Amino acid sequence: MKINKDLAISENGFLFNPATGESFTANPMAFEIIRMLKEGQSGEKIVEWVSRHYLVEKSTVEKDLHDFFGLLRLHQLSVEND
Amino acid sequence: MIFSDCSGCTNSVLKMTKPLITIAVTGLNAIDSPGPGVAVIRGLREAASFDVRIIGLAYESLEPGIYMHHLVDRTYHIPYPAAGIDALKERLEYIIGKEKPDVLIPNFDAELYSFMKLEKHLNTLGVHLFLPTFEQFEERHKVNLPEFGKKHGIDVPPGFVVSDASEIFTISKELEFPFMVKGKWYDAFVAYNFEQARTYFNKISAKWGLPVVLQQYIHGTEYNVIGLGDGAGNTIAAVPMRKQYITDKGKAWAGISVDDKKLMALTRRFVESTKWRGAFELELMRTNQGKYYLMEINPRIPAWVYLAVGVGQNIPEALTLLALGKEVLPFEKYDVGKLFIRYAFDMIVDRSEFETISSAGEL
Missing domain, CATH: 3.40.50.20 (Rossmann fold)
Known part of the structure; x- marks a missing residue:
């Protein structure tokens, strides 16, 4: 999963997709995940970080992250899978 | 100067x-x-x-x-x-x-x-x-849009021209509900059943005359492009906009400039293929699959033109220079992500x- 390189991301979590004109507000965790994706971090790394940071089972994080990636795809905020 | x-x-x-x-x-x-x-x-x-x-x-x-x-x-x-x-x-x-x-x-x-x-x-x-030529003006008309789409290779929703209310029942079998009922100049309503279609037909034909257009409703997001063609196939200006806030009359009360390569390519193809002369507005619907359907072509400057001016393409100025026979070079860029927000005063x-x-x- 890679983040659309044209996506404008503000420090306050506001996202703007210049191709569609859509804008979104990411909560702190979503913002952190998007930031990590933008840095090129893998899904596994993100799962590990969220699990450690929020003290959640990895299997739960994997499922939620899968759903979140689906949302990113739906709104064309991502460009391709690994 | x-x-x-x-x-x-x-x-x-x-x-x-x-x-x-x-x-x-x-x-x-x-x-x-x-x-x-x-x-x-x-x-x-x-x-x-x-x-x-x-x-x-x-x-x-x-x-x-x-x-x-x-x-x-x-x-x-x-x-x-x-x-x-x-x-x-x-x-x-x-x-x-x-x-x-x-x-x-x-x-x-x-x-x-x-x-x-x-x-x-x-x-x-x-x-x-x-201004556009008579041929351009006529062929882009709502009543001729399906033919226009075929001729210029642009996706247009299926549509039919109706001059008599009795035709609606037959045509409503060719389209899926809901479909649009549109006046030849202005006004458009979404009809969810035959009765609504007939009511809107009567309402529109009384106001704007005949014929009335029935057009397949396309689910999606509305995008518009404002542009200017020089009459020789060159796109002098083009700014695409996503409607952000739509009034009950279907007008954009706020919109944002976007950068969509597909939309720009479609606009250039339209200008090149028609050799469009003058200003225009393309009204498009983008499906969730990312496919664009051309819903209407307005052969004039739209009311949201000031967004184009604000993002770096002064279309009224360029049109004036073209009218005066001056050479006008195409605009090459515009600011993406700028909003217009209309207000009453x-x-x-x-x-x-x-x-x-x-x-x-x-x-």
Whole structure:
């Protein structure tokens, strides 16, 4: 999963997709995940970080992250899978 | 550009002055479903290459632009298109005699045909226009849109032209509910069943006449493109916009400039294939699968033109230069992610002004 390189991301979590004109507000965790994706971090790394940071089972994080990636795809905020 | 001595200056630096152009503009009805005139004038007032004197052409005494004296220098009533071309010609000759406009920019679909008919005559009086050709005007018409799509390789929703209410039942089997019921000039309603379709047909045909267009409803997000073609296949200007806030009349009350390569390619193909002359607006629907359907082509500047000016493409200025026969290079960029947000504004107007425009037909 890679983040659309044209996506404008503000420090306050506001996202703007210049191709569609859509804008979104990411909560702190979503913002952190998007930031990590933008840095090129893998899904596994993100799962590990969220699990450690929020003290959640990895299997739960994997499922939620899968759903979140689906949302990113739906709104064309991502460009391709690994 | 004209350079002249700055006689009133205290030093000897040359001052650059711009030519003064007189431009007549229609569409001063800046209401909830606004005519484009006021936005066009704002663009003209910000032109880099000329200064302007604006002559407003109004159909009604309550068109707000008439009273915006910081934008419009003088306004004249003109007759509605229903009065016929001769009535318009006679009125324009009177106005031209008094004001000598260099350029005239009509901004309503319903009046364009009359101005196109009068274009050559107006040229002989020294007034320049930059309008689509009759062929372009006709083939992009709502009633001809399916054929237009086939000819130019642009996806258009299935549609049918209806002149009699009795045809709706047969056609409603060819389309899936919901579908759009559209007037030939303005108005569009979504019909979810046969009864609604028949009601809207009657409502629209009573207001705008026949035929009425039935068009498959496309689920998706609305995008519009404003553009300008030079008549030789070149896209001089193009700015795509996503509607952010839509009024109950379907008009964009807010929108944002976007950067969609597909949309720009479609626009360039449209201009190249039709050799479009003049300003235009493409109304498109983008499905969730990312496919664009062309819903309508408006052969004139849309009311949200000031967004194009604000993002770096002054389309009214470029159109004026083209009308005057100047060479205009295509705009190469615009700012992405800029919004326009429309607002309503109450002006306080002295009764005497309303009396003057109502009784004398000019102000």
